[in-house]
Each structure stands twice: as structure tokens, then as C-alpha cells.
Amino acid sequence: xxxxxxxxxxxxxxxxGEESELARLYRRLPQSEPDAKLDAAVLALARAAVEPQRVxxxxxxxxxxxxxxxxxxxxxxxxxxxxxxxxxxxRNGFNESAAPALRESASxxxxxxxxxxxxxxxxxxxxxxxxxPPAEAPAVAATPAAAPPTMAAPPxxxxxxxxxxxxxxxxxxxxxxxxxxxKDSSPRMDEAAPADxxxxxxxxxxxxxxSAEPLAREGLADAERSRGGTVDKFxxxxxxxxxxxxxxxxxxxxxVERKAAIASGSRRDDYxxxxxxxxxxxxxxxxxxxxxxxxxxxxxxxxxEAMARAQSAREAERQSAPQIxxxxxxxxxxxxxxxxxAATPAAVAPATSxxxxxxxxxxxxxxxxxxxxxxxxxxxxxxxxxRELLREERRADALENLALLRRKHPAYVIPGDLRELR
Amino acid sequence: MYRLTxxxxxxxxxxEELMLAYGRGDAHAFEALYTRHRGTLYRFLxxxxxxxxxxxxxxxxxxxxxIVARERYRPEAKFTTxxxxxxxxxxxxxxxxNRPQAGPEETELVFRQLDAPEAERPERxxxxxxxxxxxxxxxxxxxxxxxxxxxxxxxxxxxxDEIAEVTGAGQETVKSRLRYxxxxxxxxxxx
Numbered sequence: 001x002x003x004x005x006x007x008x009x010x011x012x013x014x015x016x017g018e019e020s021e022l023a024r025l026y027r028r029l030p031q032s033e034p035d036a037k038l039d040a041a042v043l044a045l046a047r048a049a050v051e052p053q054r055v056x057x058x059x060x061x062x063x064x065x066x067x068x069x070x071x072x073x074x075x076x077x078x079x080x081x082x083x084x085x086x087x088x089x090x091r092n093g094f095n096e097s098a099a100p101a102l103r104e105s106a107s108x109x110x111x112x113x114x115x116x117x118x119x120x121x122x123x124x125x126x127x128x129x130x131x132x133p134p135a136e137a138p139a140v141a142a143t144p145a146a147a148p149p150t151m152a153a154p155p156x157x158x159x160x161x162x163x164x165x166x167x168x169x170x171x172x173x174x175x176x177x178x179x180x181x182x183k184d185s186s187p188r189m190d191e192a193a194p195a196d197x198x199x200x201x202x203x204x205x206x207x208x209x210x211s212a213e214p215l216a217r218e219g220l221a222d223a224e225r226s227r228g229g230t231v232d233k234f235x236x237x238x239x240x241x242x243x244x245x246x247x248x249x250x251x252x253x254x255x256v257e258r259k260a261a262i263a264s265g266s267r268r269d270d271y272x273x274x275x276x277x278x279x280x281x282x283x284x285x286x287x288x289x290x291x292x293x294x295x296x297x298x299x300x301x302x303x304x305e306a307m308a309r310a311q312s313a314r315e316a317e318r319q320s321a322p323q324i325x326x327x328x329x330x331x332x333x334x335x336x337x338x339x340x341x342a343a344t345p346a347a348v349a350p351a352t353s354x355x356x357x358x359x360x361x362x363x364x365x366x367x368x369x370x371x372x373x374x375x376x377x378x379x380x381x382x383x384x385x386x387r388e389l390l391r392e393e394r395r396a397d398a399l400e401n402l403a404l405l406r407r408k409h410p411a412y413v414i415p416g417d418l419r420e421l422r
Numbered sequence: 423m424y425r426l427t428x429x430x431x432x433x434x435x436x437x438e439e440l441m442l443a444y445g446r447g448d449a450h451a452f453e454a455l456y457t458r459h460r461g462t463l464y465r466f467l468x469x470x471x472x473x474x475x476x477x478x479x480x481x482x483x484x485x486x487x488x489i490v491a492r493e494r495y496r497p498e499a500k501f502t503t504x505x506x507x508x509x510x511x512x513x514x515x516x517x518x519x520n521r522p523q524a525g526p527e528e529t530e531l532v533f534r535q536l537d538a539p540e541a542e543r544p545e546r547x548x549x550x551x552x553x554x555x556x557x558x559x560x561x562x563x564x565x566x567x568x569x570x571x572x573x574x575x576x577x578x579x580x581x582x583d584e585i586a587e588v589t590g591a592g593q594e595t596v597k598s599r600l601r602y603x604x605x606x607x608x609x610x611x612x613x
Contacts, residue, residue, distance in 0.1 A: 011604050015597070017579065022607065025557055026576045028550065032474075034464045034481055039456070042485045046444070046452040049489045053447035 367397060374401050379412045386418060437501035445492040452492075456485070459502065462578050463509055469561060469573045470513040480516060484509045506578060506588045510570065517566065553611075560610035568603035571596050 013020055034042075374385050382405050389398035402418060435443070435451075437458065443451035463484060468477040487508045495504070561569055570589060574580045582600075586593045 007605065007608065010608070011601060014575070014604055015582070015600065022557075022604075022611075023576065025553055029554055029557065031461065032465050032468050032477075033461045034478065038478055038482060039460065042456060042460075042482055043453060045482075045486060046456070046489050047449045049492070050444065050447045050449050050452075054449070057447050 371397070371400055371404065375404055375408060379405065379409050383415060383418065390421075438497040441488075441492065441495050441501050442497060445495055452489070455501070459505060463505060465577050466506060466573055467509055467513060469577070470510075470566075470570060471516060472562065476516060476520075480509060480512050483512055487512075500584070502578065503580070503584050503587050506574065506580070510588050513570075556610055557607065560607040563610075564603050564606060567591075568599045568606075571599040572603040572607075575600060 010020065010022075014022065374382050377385060382401065386398045386401045386405070389395075389401065399421065402414070402421060405412065406414065435454070437455060440451040440455040444455065460481075464477060464481050467480045467484070468474065471477050471480060484505065488505060495501075561572070564572065567589070571585050574585045574588060580588065582593045582596050585591075585596045585600075589596065591599075
């Protein structure tokens, strides 16, 4: 056992490379080496193997000696490019350092845009009564004098119930629009800019002239089309927008076409948004409402004024209600509107004219609706209606109806008693 | 005896650096490398083949393989291990071709050809000579695997893992071979 352990220890020492008698004896064995001939053969083989490589290396070294010639040029060009880049970056950095002042002014303006939006939440809307039928002549007679020259609108009188229902939701939309205004400072949202600062095509006057008139014609054409009437002639006429006679470049806010467009709901608002499209898209409708609210806030109109106007409009509508009830064929159209049937522009108007009416102003929406309804009548019926207006001493409305009749039916022969009416 | 005049910097370079330098075309690096390993490689092959002619042939072939493979060499492998692996494989191939193995006469001839160092005292000359003769005989009598492992350990100073890598065997197998070789040599000295 001891002998075995001794051998085991010797073996472990052998594995560990420790000095031992066996290792010493092994080193004393003949230290054979290859002879010189063998060494020379191996070394000659090694040199011969690398000789082509060495020659190539020498050639490569010669090429390297020439390299600095073009390397200097390349490094010079790289240096120029680098310096140019640094200069460019520094210039951009300088421009950016000048930018904070502009950003501060922009942010301040954005805040100014936001504050009125948060204050616009109209307290008067929930108290509005249900929407009556379109107002008749008294409202029309009262509004032209009070109508402001701009399209910035007070709250509408007609769609109050809908607004009352959606008031909380619209408040959220307004707040969201305020948040958007903070982020986005595009000219579309920058409504506080003066009119002369805006591009010409974005001014209110141009918008009213270029968009309201053709769309009003389109609305009339749709009305004719839906009634199965003589569409072709009128549609061809409406397809070509014509300049409004005697009002080139100047917006006529009391024009017949504009009133008809407002009533039909097919006009564009002050911001170029198609009201029909906005009414079709709920999100667009909300956005449009928010815009209208902001516009009203920027005009800084007190809510009391809006309420007063709404009250006057409601009273006018109440007065005109019996007349509408007396005409069975005309009362059918608001009934259709109540059922949300969009067959005629007049029927669409009550359901969709909340935002456009607010944007359009207070110039007799009810009277305009009546005008629109009359425009859907056959010419003979329309003439009768004009005579009724004259009998009711509503000469202005009669003249508007007559002017629209002439435009809509240019081939129609106006009776003699009305031909000279001025 | 061949003498190489190596630059001082060559003496500080590792085997792997020299081999990489030779792979790039530096013939002097190969000279330095050859100087370091020519003796150990030759003895390893001589112990393996037991005849000088075969050892010379394998020696030259081993270095030829190194020269051919100079550009493929990667320093991940230790140069000594790689060199001995080449030599071992060539020796195995040669042994397979030359079986049956050489007899005791050829072994004695090889032993006589080996250079015998001079001893200091005459009485020890015989004793030393006898001891070296016994060791030489014991190595000759070992199986090839055991002898290779023993020579790689004693001559080249390789560890178990390196021997395993050179011979292609597991470490435990190498250890077992070394244990048997060690025991047989000790037994021969105990006679």
C-alpha cells in the first residue's frame, strides 16, 4: 500500500513536471538533432515559398512610396470638406440660437389662442328651446340692418336642442381643439391673424364670393333633381360658376344666393370647410363646431348678445309659425327635415345647419329657409308666393324671391304686374 | 550543427507571432521558429519512428506542411501543439504504411546512432550508460500510444490537454497512457 502510494506520488510529480530521477535521466538521453543538410533543405524550402510573396511586398512597398503624393491631396480635400461641414453646422446652430425669441412669441400667441377657447363654453346654449320651423319675414326684416359685415357668427338660433344635447361633448372638442392649437400653429388655425395678413383666397370676402355662390347653385340644382323637375337646364347653368353681377371682388352678405346657400346648408363656412361634408363626418362636425366656437371667442362677442339674438330669432319664428302651418305643401318639407330625410336641401338644412348658421351670422335664417323652400316650387307657384309676400307687405322678401326666380328660371316669363317690381 | 543568427527581437516574439510574420513573407521569422523547435520535433519523431531516415523524412515533411499552411495559420492554436499534431499525424501514417514494426536490431542500431554525452567519471560512465540504455529499451518496449504520450510529456513538456489535442485522444485516456508508461519504465529500472 505504501509502495503504491509512493508510485502514485511520483506519477503526480511527473504529471506536474517536477524534477525527478526519471526526468533527469531522460534529459541525459542522446539529444538528437537534424543534420545541417536537413536544416538547409527545410530553410531553402521556406525561403522559396515566400520569395514571390517578398517580391510582391517589395513592389507594394514601392507603390506605398508613391502613395503620399495623392494621399496628401486626398487628405487636403477631406479637410476642406470637414471644415465646410463644421462651418455649416455652426451657422445652423447660430440660426437656431436666434430662433427661441420667435418660438417664444409663437408660444405666447398660441396661448392667446387657447385662453378664449377655454372661456368659450357657451352657457346660453343649454337653455335654448327646441328648434322651431324656419323663421319667416320678421326675422329677415330685422337682421339685415344688424348683420355684421363679416361672416363671424353669433350662436345659431335654430339648432339649439342639438347643441344642448351635445354641449358637454362639444366642450371636450373645444378643449381638444385648444390643445391642437398649442401644437399646431398652421395658418389654418391662426384665426386671430388680421384679414390683410391672410392670403387673398383665405379672406372672408373671397370665400363668401367664390364658394358660397356656386354651392348655392349646386344646392338648388340638387333640389330640382330630387323633385324630379327640370334639372338639365338648371344643372348646366349651375355647373358653371358665374361672377355675381355688380359685386365683383366685394362680398355681398345679403345676396339671395348666399341666403339660399345658408338655408340649404351646402355653403362653405368661413374656413373653407364644406358644411355638408362636415355634417357627414362626425369628427369634422366636431372640429367645425370647435372652430366656430373659437371664432366667436376671438370676436369677443358676449354671450348675452348671442342670447338676445337667439331670443329675437325664436320670437320671429314663433310669429311665422301659423303661416307655415297654413301652407300644406310647404309644411311638408320641414316635416321631412324632422325625419332626417335629406331628399331636398331645404330638408337637410335644419338638421345640418347648426355650424354654418353660426358661422353665417344672423341674417334671417328663417327667411332664407323660406326663400329656399320657395325656390323649390314651380315657377307659377313661386309667383303666387311672391304675390302673397307683396300682400303681406314683405316687399324685400318678394324682391329677393323674384330675383332668385329670374336667376333660376331665366326662360320663364315674369307676369306683367311683377315684371316692373323694384 | 546549424546555427541561426536571429535578431534580438525574434527572441522576444512568441511562436505565434513568428508564424504570422512568416505567413506575411518574413523568412527570418521562420528561421527563428525553426531554431526553436527543430530539436524537440526531431527527437519526437525519432522516438516515434525509431529510425533516423524515417525521422528525417517526417521532419522535412512536417516543416513542409507548416510552410504550405503558413497563410492559413490562425493564432488560436498554439504553434507547438499545431506543429506536433502535424508530426504525429505523419508518424501515424508512416507507421501504418510500414507495419510490421522494426525489430530490436533496428532499435539497437538507432540507439547506437544517438550521440552519447561524455561522463565525468569512468565508474559512472558505465552506470549512466546502463541507465540510459535501460530507459531507451523501456521506451522502445512501450506501446506506441503510451510512448508518444510519454515523449510528448518529457521531451516537449506538454500537459494533458495538449497531449490530448496532439494525439486526438481524451485527457483521461492520455492520463491512463501516461500512468501505464510510467509504471512500466519504473518496473524496468527496478529489475
